[in-house]
Amino acid sequence: MRLDKFLAHHLGVSRTIVNKELKAQKVTVNGDIVKSGAYHISPDQIVEYDGFEIVPITKNRYFMLNKPQGYVCSTDDPEHPTILYFIDEPMPEKLHSAGRLDLDTTGLVLLTDDGKWSHRITSPKHHCEKVYQVTVEQPLNANLIEIFRQGIQLKSEKTLTEPAKLVILDDYHAELTISEGRYHQVKRMFAAVNNHVIQLHRHQIGNIILDIPEGEYRPLTQDEINSFK
Structure with a gap:
């Protein structure tokens, strides 16, 4: 592979910038300075x-x-900062979120470059469960447990939601x-029962299961990865 193509790919910059860095003698191959992108x-x-080794991304x-509030689950957005702000990895723009969260929703986001x-x-056919911690505006009634279990008719939807498990922790x-x-x-499920979600956090x-502080990220363990394979 050409050196300039290799550097542009793994540094996430244009070949114009790569050629400037080559001319500035910032690149070595096996310890020798190389100034030609055609190498x-x-x-x-x-x-x-x-001075830092570039390790090719092969896996x-x-x-x-x-995810904190105020960030969008995309790689590029003209109006809001994206979750890639928190990811200190080579070529973060190659990652995508496996299930997005709203701008004002916090919590667990899974990021990968593995589309499958x-x-x-x-x-939808895999029925992957997601667990949310919800804070609402109006007091919660115990009869909502059965209503959510049976499925809820959302506005502008033709079918009921799939059965959902609601655990009431306290009034709100x-x-x-x-x-x-x-x-x-x-948010729409609670709106359908005349309530309003004022805070939403995805936990699992x-x-x-989310186990890191807000704004932090970590690699998944092999067991966590395998849980979806």
């Missing part, structure tokens, strides 16, 4: 930029992030487990 490298050669990557893996989470707090991913589903997806 061809082999897989066994060590490429360093500014899929899997992360969990505890994320499809197992987001595809509950835990809700759903197995779908309809648009703004949790499948068997993966």
